[in-house]
Amino acid sequence: MDMPESPAASRLQQAFARLREDLQRSVVGQPHLIDCLLVALLADGHLLVEGAPGLAKTTAVKALAARIEADFHRVQFTPDLLPADLTGTDVFRPQSGAFEFERGPLFHSIVLADEINRAPAKVQSALLEAMAERQITVGRSTWQLPELFMVMATQNPIEQEGTFALPEAQLDRFVMHVKIGYPDAASELAILRLAREQARRQLHPRPAPAALLSQADVFAARDAALAVHVAPALEEYLAQLVLASRDAGRYGPELKRWIAWGASPRATIALDRCARARAWLAGRDYALPEDVHAIAHEVLRHRILTSYEAEAEGVDSDQAIDRLLDLVPLP
Numbered sequence: 001m002d003m004p005e006s007p008a009a010s011r012l013q014q015a016f017a018r019l020r021e022d023l024q025r026s027v028v029g030q031p032h033l034i035d036c037l038l039v040a041l042l043a044d045g046h047l048l049v050e051g052a053p054g055l056a057k058t059t060a061v062k063a064l065a066a067r068i069e070a071d072f073h074r075v076q077f078t079p080d081l082l083p084a085d086l087t088g089t090d091v092f093r094p095q096s097g098a099f100e101f102e103r104g105p106l107f108h109s110i111v112l113a114d115e116i117n118r119a120p121a122k123v124q125s126a127l128l129e130a131m132a133e134r135q136i137t138v139g140r141s142t143w144q145l146p147e148l149f150m151v152m153a154t155q156n157p158i159e160q161e162g163t164f165a166l167p168e169a170q171l172d173r174f175v176m177h178v179k180i181g182y183p184d185a186a187s188e189l190a191i192l193r194l195a196r197e198q199a200r201r202q203l204h205p206r207p208a209p210a211a212l213l214s215q216a217d218v219f220a221a222r223d224a225a226l227a228v229h230v231a232p233a234l235e236e237y238l239a240q241l242v243l244a245s246r247d248a249g250r251y252g253p254e255l256k257r258w259i260a261w262g263a264s265p266r267a268t269i270a271l272d273r274c275a276r277a278r279a280w281l282a283g284r285d286y287a288l289p290e291d292v293h294a295i296a297h298e299v300l301r302h303r304i305l306t307s308y309e310a311e312a313e314g315v316d317s318d319q320a321i322d323r324l325l326d327l328v329p330l331p
Contacts (some may be wrong), residue, residue, distance in 0.1 A: 001212060006030045012221050013283060016147025019067055019212050020281075026063045027056045028190045029183025035281070036178045037064055037152070041218065042225045042277035045270065046131050046151040048116075048302065051160055051276050061112050061152045068213040070148055077119040079164075083126035087136045101138065107131045108146045109215075116153035117163040124170055127151070131173045148215050151163035168261075168305070176272045176295065177302035221280070228276040229286040235329030236271070239293060242268045244328050245304050245320075251327040258310040258320045262305035289330050297321050 005137070018039065023034045033049065037060060040047040049057050058074065065072035075086065088104030105111060113127065132137055134145045153174070170175070183191065213221075230238075247263030248255035275291040282291075301317045310320065 006219070009224060012217060012224060015217060016221060022067060022212065023060070023063055026194075028194055029058050029187030030180055032307055033057070033060050033178060033180050035278075036154070036176055036295075037061065037272050039277045039295065040152075040175055041068075042222055042280065043152060043175050043273040044150075044193060044222055045273065046153070046173060048153045048155065048171070048174040049180065050155045050157050050177065051180035052182070053156060055182070057152075057154045057180070058112060058114065061110065068218060069215045069247065071084060072110045072112070073108040074112040074114060075104040075105050076114045076315040077116050077123070079118055079120060080120045081123050081128045083122050084138075086118055086123060086126050086130075089104075089138065095168065101143070102137075103143075106136060107143075109143060109146045111149075111151050111152070113153040115156055115163075117155050117166055120164060121167075124164070124167060128167075128170045128173065128259060129319055131170070148218060156177055171302045172264055172266050174302060175274065175296035178298050179301075225273075225277045225280040228279050228284070230272060230276065230285070231331070234275075234287060234289065234292070237289065237328070237331045238268055238271045238275075240328050241271070241292075241296070241300075241324060244324050248324075251324070253325070255320065255323055258306055258315050258323075259304060260307040260310075261305040263300055267300055267303045269276045271296070293325060296325060300324075 027034060033056070036047060036049075041064070051057055061073060062074075075081075086106050088107070089101050090099040091102045092099050094222050094280065110115070116124075116127075119127075124134070128210075130145060130149075133150055134149055136143045136145065157179075178254060183200060215284060242263045244251055244255075244262075245259060245267075246258045248262070270291060274295040276286045278291045278294060279285075279287040297318055300321050304317045304320055306317050306320060308317060310316070
């Protein structure tokens, strides 16, 4: 059956529909990125986005932050970045003769970690604590982050000089890893016209529009997404997909040769949360196998490590996931 039409549920559905439409007008040619942003927001997870420069990665997350009741901060990651540049540090106040903690950019609700793979290991460890534990430790003190806290990190697949590979433990904390490409011809023209219109608006600025969603609305929508029904057979299918990535030999020598390390239990949890969120955004109170298939690559591609043999054959994790989806039987 479809989503029950209580007034609260209907209002939230309409609010998210308006949010999606508004984002699509502001971020042209990247509907998949917008959908993944909304799914990650509902799943209470963090998002890793990989794409060439100029594909509206920063624009998308800024547009989302502007339309919900949340403060936003962008951090440009560089090789000389220090953990204190993210977390904050104790600052001496001569007036009081004492140290006071000055909060860093991670204390904002939505944080854009631009070119995350350019930061060294110490910075990554500070970010890992924030993403995993929703807290920051400086010295002997621990500080809680906002209840609404989401990190969207970007990676540039073209330039690899001066970058650091993200540790697997940190990659596992991203609920999804999204890859985006160039827009089509029609979207390219729409982008051109939108940029022209935005240039005119800068000459004649207008008041910023009011937020479309409050934080209370976001939390209520998360509760509604968690209430989406997942049938026992679909739960079994989620688990079997992840288990197959760890025991690929059960499904033939090809997969066993391709996959070096399978996905962790966080993958099963992420598949469940994201499938529920996608079903809720579609107006259903039940999840379908198509919801799982629609987000399987985004949830699994950074959690499945391919072998040297796979690299030699030109096989990446997406192709391994394709084979998993083909071989693991549907409920």
